[in-house]
Amino acid sequence: MTAPFPFSAIVGQDEMKRAMILTAIDPTIGGVLVFGDRGTGKSTAVRGLAALLPPIMAIPGCPVNSARMADVPDWATVPKAAPTETPTPVIDLPLGATEDRVVGALDIEKALTRGEKAFEAGLLARANRGYLYIDEVNLLEDHIVDLLLDVAQSGENVVEREGLSIRHPARFVLVGSGNPEEGELRPQLLDRFGLSVDVASPTDIDTRIEVITRRDAFERNRKTFMATWAKEDAKIRDQILAARDLLPKVKTPKDVLRRCAELCIALGSDGLRGELTLLKTGRALAAWRGDTKLADRHLREIAPSALRHRLRRDPLDEAGSGTRVQRLVEEVIPA
Amino acid sequence: MTHAPVGPDPDLWGNAQLALHLLSIDPAGLGGIWLRARSGPVRDRWMAALDTLPAPHAKLHPTISDDQLFGGLDLSATLATGAQVRSTGLIDRAPTLILTMAERTEPGLVARLSQVMDRHEHSLIALDEGTGDEALAPAMAARLAFHLDLEGIPFGATTSAKPADTHTGSAAIPAQAIDLITRMAAQFGIDDPRAILFTLNAARAHAVLHGRREADEADLHIAAQLVLAPRATQLPATEDDAQDTSEPPPSEDTPSENAAQGDDMRLPDELLLEAIKAAIPPDLLARLAARKAARSAKGAGSGAKRTGNRRGRPLPPRAGRMDGRARLDLVATLRAAAPWQPMRRHLNPTDQRVQVRPSDLRLKRYQEQSDRLLVFTVDASGSAALARLAEAKGAVELLLAEAYARRDHVALVAFRGDGADVLLPPTRSLVQTKRRLAALPGGGGTPLASGIEVASQLALQAKSKGLTPSIVLLTDGRANIARDGSAGRAQAAQDANSAAMAAFAAGLDALVIDMGTRPERALRTLAEVMGAPYVPLPRADAAKLSKAVTGALG
Numbered sequence: 001m002t003a004p005f006p007f008s009a010i011v012g013q014d015e016m017k018r019a020m021i022l023t024a025i026d027p028t029i030g031g032v033l034v035f036g037d038r039g040t041g042k043s044t045a046v047r048g049l050a051a052l053l054p055p056i057m058a059i060p061g062c063p064v065n066s067a068r069m070a071d072v073p074d075w076a077t078v079p080k081a082a083p084t085e086t087p088t089p090v091i092d093l094p095l096g097a098t099e100d101r102v103v104g105a106l107d108i109e110k111a112l113t114r115g116e117k118a119f120e121a122g123l124l125a126r127a128n129r130g131y132l133y134i135d136e137v138n139l140l141e142d143h144i145v146d147l148l149l150d151v152a153q154s155g156e157n158v159v160e161r162e163g164l165s166i167r168h169p170a171r172f173v174l175v176g177s178g179n180p181e182e183g184e185l186r187p188q189l190l191d192r193f194g195l196s197v198d199v200a201s202p203t204d205i206d207t208r209i210e211v212i213t214r215r216d217a218f219e220r221n222r223k224t225f226m227a228t229w230a231k232e233d234a235k236i237r238d239q240i241l242a243a244r245d246l247l248p249k250v251k252t253p254k255d256v257l258r259r260c261a262e263l264c265i266a267l268g269s270d271g272l273r274g275e276l277t278l279l280k281t282g283r284a285l286a287a288w289r290g291d292t293k294l295a296d297r298h299l300r301e302i303a304p305s306a307l308r309h310r311l312r313r314d315p316l317d318e319a320g321s322g323t324r325v326q327r328l329v330e331e332v333i334p335a
Numbered sequence: 336m337t338h339a340p341v342g343p344d345p346d347l348w349g350n351a352q353l354a355l356h357l358l359s360i361d362p363a364g365l366g367g368i369w370l371r372a373r374s375g376p377v378r379d380r381w382m383a384a385l386d387t388l389p390a391p392h393a394k395l396h397p398t399i400s401d402d403q404l405f406g407g408l409d410l411s412a413t414l415a416t417g418a419q420v421r422s423t424g425l426i427d428r429a430p431t432l433i434l435t436m437a438e439r440t441e442p443g444l445v446a447r448l449s450q451v452m453d454r455h456e457h458s459l460i461a462l463d464e465g466t467g468d469e470a471l472a473p474a475m476a477a478r479l480a481f482h483l484d485l486e487g488i489p490f491g492a493t494t495s496a497k498p499a500d501t502h503t504g505s506a507a508i509p510a511q512a513i514d515l516i517t518r519m520a521a522q523f524g525i526d527d528p529r530a531i532l533f534t535l536n537a538a539r540a541h542a543v544l545h546g547r548r549e550a551d552e553a554d555l556h557i558a559a560q561l562v563l564a565p566r567a568t569q570l571p572a573t574e575d576d577a578q579d580t581s582e583p584p585p586s587e588d589t590p591s592e593n594a595a596q597g598d599d600m601r602l603p604d605e606l607l608l609e610a611i612k613a614a615i616p617p618d619l620l621a622r623l624a625a626r627k628a629a630r631s632a633k634g635a636g637s638g639a640k641r642t643g644n645r646r647g648r649p650l651p652p653r654a655g656r657m658d659g660r661a662r663l664d665l666v667a668t669l670r671a672a673a674p675w676q677p678m679r680r681h682l683n684p685t686d687q688r689v690q691v692r693p694s695d696l697r698l699k700r701y702q703e704q705s706d707r708l709l710v711f712t713v714d715a716s717g718s719a720a721l722a723r724l725a726e727a728k729g730a731v732e733l734l735l736a737e738a739y740a741r742r743d744h745v746a747l748v749a750f751r752g753d754g755a756d757v758l759l760p761p762t763r764s765l766v767q768t769k770r771r772l773a774a775l776p777g778g779g780g781t782p783l784a785s786g787i788e789v790a791s792q793l794a795l796q797a798k799s800k801g802l803t804p805s806i807v808l809l810t811d812g813r814a815n816i817a818r819d820g821s822a823g824r825a826q827a828a829q830d831a832n833s834a835a836m837a838a839f840a841a842g843l844d845a846l847v848i849d850m851g852t853r854p855e856r857a858l859r860t861l862a863e864v865m866g867a868p869y870v871p872l873p874r875a876d877a878a879k880l881s882k883a884v885t886g887a888l889g
Contacts, residue, residue, distance in 0.1 A: 209514050
């Protein structure tokens with residue numbers, strides 16, 4: 001696997017980059033959905049993010065990346081060891097993945113050779129405490145989507161099959177990308193994503209030239225390019241860590257909370273997940289900016305990402321949900 | 336590669352060969368070639384030169400399984416050794432992939448291959464034999480540098496491939512080239528940055544081919560012609576368009592000539608612009624527009640699949656006997672047998688292989704789920720347009736919104752003038768449907784018979800693909816164009832009647848909506864013939880109509 005394109009070297013696409021950083025600060029926000037044209041750096045950003053994330057402490061060999069020996073599930077045979085620093089897992093869920101690969105299944109090798117009923121962990125286990133990335137998420141087979149829906153919600157993978165009865169934690173940030181022209185996403189899955197971002201090709205010629213120059217430099221002279229941008233990446237990483245420390249200290253004034261609710265009522269979004277995401281994302285943004293109090297300006301900034309996909313969809317509205325949210329935000333939270 | 340600069344026809348065969356040469360110089364950086372050609376001697380001759388690409392080559396077909404592609408459990412080896420043996424896939428073994436029948440590639444495979452291509456370790460030749468609307472998926476095409484079309488090259492114009500001399504190394508590109516090519520791409524309406532990177536890489540490869548250390552103007556010319564021209568979605572706005580078509584374009588010089596004169600390193604954009612323009616086939620834009628629309632409609636997500644694959648959602652395998660029809664779920668069978676192995680071996684110590692008993696057999700099961708398809712058949716004739724075409728459009732939009740909620744597929748057929756057209760093949764993209772509908776003009780006669788026929792054909796096709804179609808016919812019922820295109824009310828009405836009868840005989844569900852100013856008796860009769868509920872379009876109450884449709888179709 002070659003080194004991915006550095007996250008900090010991605011030109012523009014600020015909304016997408018911000019959304020990904022915010023989920024790194026507070027993973028409970030619940031994932032990012034990136035929808036947009038081909039060649040806008042969707043996949044690049046996700047793969048770049050992996051290299052950017054601060055490492056986690058995990059027991060070596062643990063299938064679910066447990067932080068402490070006590071958390072290692074009893075079905076896994078892991079030699080006693082102290083937790084070591086490992087990169088945050090970013091697991092790719094390929095479109096063709098079978099159910100067995102995703103949730104885990106009976107370990108055939110052990111079963112055939114030793115007659116043991118052992119569990120072979122799947123992708124969901126490996127993604128625990130990290131990211132699960134699905135490219136072309138709108139083309140994912142329905143039955144895999146069903147599996148994901150449940151696990152993404154509960155943070156726990158329950159396997160009841162082939163005489164196995166196993167549960168293990170599967171808390172991950174779901175990152176999906178896709179091109180809406182190729183198919184729609186089921187509303188249920190849409191709702192599981194905390195943030196949703198639309199990306200488009202840059203229209204300004206200088207930005208495009210910059211994109212090409214950097215990409216070309218990356219392909220031609222990878223080492224030098226990586227060295228140049230490693231510093232920038234490190235800066236973002238430090239800022240993420242600082243924001244994580246600050247996050248519990250961010251205060252939420254009553255009136256801002258009220259405005260969250262007002263905004264969601266005005267939009268007529270289904271359920272309360274909208275408010276919760278808005279609140280969490282707002283706080284993460286405040287922490288990212290180094291503020292200790294959630295304010296209206298934070299809400300204004302992230303409301304489109306947090307709410308755009310929660311509107312009762314009018315499939316024929318060509319203006320796009322983002323514009324509708326923007327309009328209402330202007331009304332509810334005047335600058 | 337020299338040819339008389341008579342017409343605007345660029346040297347197609349020369350370019351096709353050149354593209355292959357360039358690809359063999361930088362296989363990973365250029366991604367590959369999308370070759371649109373029917374199989375035949377011309378394509379064979381072109382393919383003969385493929386061995387310049389890094390070996391081994393692997394042939395893929397559109398229905399290739401993931402096991403073959405990426406590797407998977409090798410069952411026979413696993414059973415023989417008792418340990419899990421994984422086979423390596425074609426992807427790991429072959430740096431050069433040849434995708435045959437590329438136009439048939441399913442969205443799932445396209446996505447997986449695209450991921451493979453993004454690693455920049457493979458080059459792919461997509462052989463597309465599609466005719467008309469069938470074409471390689473856009474996601475795949477975007478990752479291949481060269482788009483070639485061998486159609487229309489006579490065999491006599493081809494030359495057998497020269498034995499390729501090996502060229503290695505890399506060339507630099509002038510600093511302003513990035514700037515220039517990016518501007519060019521923008522002028523031709525090319526948004527994807529990959530196209531620009533491919534152009535730069537192609538220019539480098541071309542420079543290497545000619546033994547230059549730095550790519551010059553000629554290299555950029557050729558690269559832009561090969562990579563950018565086929566991707567153009569618009570022509571740049573220039574004043575001297577008229578002059579351009581009459582004069583032979585200035586790009587007709589061969590690379591060697593150009594190299595001789597290209598000693599100054601300034602890059603005149605005008606020249607490059609003309610070069611790309613010259614390489615764009617004259618009818619490309621029209622073709623492109625049509626193809627683009629059809630393609631994005633066809634890539635309708637995971638919903639639209641063929642019967643063979645449309646097995647619905649897999650259910651857990653179940654114990655059972657092989658009756659010749661059911662498919663064995665081998666892995667599940669082994670899983671079922673696995674826990675018993677030590678015991679069975681103990682009972683039968685002479686046989687140390689895996690012992691599978693009939694009770695272990697597990698069969699694959701699928702839950703069939705048929706999606707619904709609504710074929711909207713809209714009368715766009717002059718009489719209807721005068722009456723209530725706009726209202727009917729509004730009604731269809733409401734129905735579409737409902738179709739979205741139920742995740743139905745929709746298709747759009749319009750009839751006017753002397754025939755009917757499928758404006759949109761079955762899709763789930765409602766935005767597409769709405770755009771087509773909004774753009775639908777009104778005027779001309781009412782070829783009701785053709786409308787019903789085309790809609791029936793579409794519905795029957797969909798049925799054979801496992802969908803459950805229903806026809807929603809919106810018309811004012813005043814048929815005045817017969818099936819053969821001639822005018823005449825009597826014949827037209829009779830033809831419409833027989834078309835309706837045929838639809839009924841084929842067992843198609845239908846619904847007739849009268850959008851005339853007054854309810855039309857003849858249309859009610861037609862509805863009865865079709866066995867379809869008849870709903871007069873209620874005045875200014877599209878919501879009521881949508882209710883009526885939901886009620887009628889269930």
